[in-house]
Structure formats: C-alpha cells, structure tokens
Amino acid sequence: MAEASSGALAPQLPVVATTVADVRREIEIAATRPHDGFTASASGRARVALVPTMGALHEGHLALVQRAAELADVVVVSIFVNPLQFSDPSDLERYPRDLEGDLRTLAGRGADIVFAPEADELYPDGDTATRVTAGRVGGLFEGRSRPGHFDGVLTVVAKLINIVGPQSILFGEKDAQQIFLVSRMVSELNMPVTVEAVETVRDDDGLALSSRNRFLDARERRAAVTLPHVLEAAESASDRGIDAVLAAAQAAAMGEQLVDLDYLAIVHPATFLPVDDDYRGRARVLIAARVGETRLIDNELIHLGG
Secondary structure: OOEOOOOOEOOOOOEEEOOHHHHHHHHHHHHOOOOOOOOOOOOOOOOEEEEEEOOOOOHHHHHHHHHHHHHOOEEEEEEOOOHHHOOOHHHHHHOOOOHHHHHHHHOOOOOOEEEOOOHHHHOOOOOOOOOOOOHHHHOOOHHHHOOOHHHHHHHHHHHHHHHHOOOEEEEEHHHHHHHHHHHHHHHHOOOOOEEEEEOOOEOOOOOEOOHHHHHOOHHHHHHHOHHHHHHHHHHHOHHHOHHHHHHHHHHHHOOOOOEEEEEEEEEOOOOOOEOOOOOOEEEEEEEEEEEOOEEEEEEEEEEEOO
16 A cells, blocks of 8 residues: 555555456455455345446535445446536537546445446447437436436346446435436336435535536526525425426526526425325425536425425
8 A cells, every 4th residue: 555745554446347247256256355343145146236436526525425335345436427417519529538536536435346337338339229218207307307317227237237246336315306207217127226315415505516517617606596495495385286396496597697597396205296286295306407507406305384
C-alpha cells in the first residue's frame, strides 16, 4: 500500500475488473477471504452486495456503498454507461465519464471491487436481441419521455445480477420508478437478490444529488432548487387531497423561466400508476424538468388526505 506525502497510509483503492471472467474471479477471491463480522449467506459463503452506477460518483453513490458495506462482506460497484438506456445518442455521448476520479472517490469508502466493462464486454454482438421488457409502467413518466429507457435498465441490471451473483442490490430513492421496476423484475423472475432502496442524498438547499448536476451553470443551479420546492409545496398541501397537491405543486413550479416542466404526477407506491381523484393514503409525487439543457428528476413520498 502506498504512503501519502504526510507519511499516513493512503486509502485503499478497490480492485478493478473489466471483464466478466475477471470480476467473477475477484469476487471468488474476496468471498473466500476472512472477514470481520462475517455474515454468511444461506450457502455459507460471504455475502455480496452490488451497487450499479454509471460513474461520475458523488455522495449519493457513497451512501449506497456505505449501506452495502453494512449488508455484506464484499461490495461490488459497477461503473458502466449503459447504451441500451439512452434513446438520444448525444445524451449518451455527453454523459460524464471519469473512471480514475471515481476510483479515488471510492478509496477507503467500503467498495472492494469495481466492475468497469466496456460496452462490447457486456454486448459483444452489439445491440442485444434479448431484452427484459418493463411493461406498462415502463412506458410511463420517464419511460414516456425516454422510450425504451427502462427496457435497457432492466436488461443491464439482470445481466449484472447474473454476473456478480449478489444477495443485495442497492439503488437511491431518487430513481423511484427504476426501483419499482427492478423490484418487480426480481420478484417476477424469481431472482435470488434483495433490492435495497437508500434515501435520497440532498445538497444543503434540498437539490437531490445527481451526476447530471455538474452540467448546470451557476444560474441554472440556483433555478434547479425549484424541483425540491415543488415537492415541499406538494407535501404541505397533502392533507387537503390530490387537487390541492397538484395546484400547490404547479404554483411552485411557475415563475422560473429556466425550468421547463416535463411531468408532475402522483402515483400509488404499490402500482406506480396515477392515483384516483378521491384517493387517500400513501402516494409518491414525481417530477421531471429540464433546467437549461439538463434534465433532472425527483420525487417525494406523501400521505394524501391527512
């Protein structure tokens, strides 16, 4: 292990694997190594947790890694910008990539292995003919704005689960629709993995952390706090029913010229379908908007009708 200039030991970098064979070998090595507080799975082996990411890591990702380290003995972080979930080629090209910076971010934070394949490692024949279909909910909200997005997400998540073999897979609550669809896939396809949702990490002003926030200039960054303000307004009106919630949220969204609202919806947590006008109970408010040229999403769980 290298020493820092101060004489202190530098934080340990995770092992990097770029092929399926390599990551499986590194997991096998790590899983058979003695661990403090060993938490054996039903098979008697060390438990493995997977944190799927597309890189450009921030404190939100690190919260997932921290929770993964609490659940498992071996933590695998995948860093892969998945082409299947981009309907706009320019968005795929623009997505931030900084593997060296991501490894430094992960150093000493609980990640044991980073799986960072190239696209042709996961899709050796190019565009794969076999995909997981997200169904009706996959075509709503984010799926309506980004056709085919969730088919791409579920396909790559299914591949990662098969490659890594984790007992737990972790996602941030900011991507609520993604968590719903992954959880349904895992249940319906009898995948032996538990989906763990970790609370959204926010900046001091309430904006949800996102890799895309780095695209915002100073003026756009100030305007972006409109999204959490909309959710706060919705929650404050939740005891008065759905009409009041929508009115309060829409009022909070108005007036900021740099924010172009894509959708604002209220869905049932168990179905992710829009709730009826007379619905009372737990619901999730969803918002997506373009701030300048950057598209952001957020959500909040509320209780309609007090």
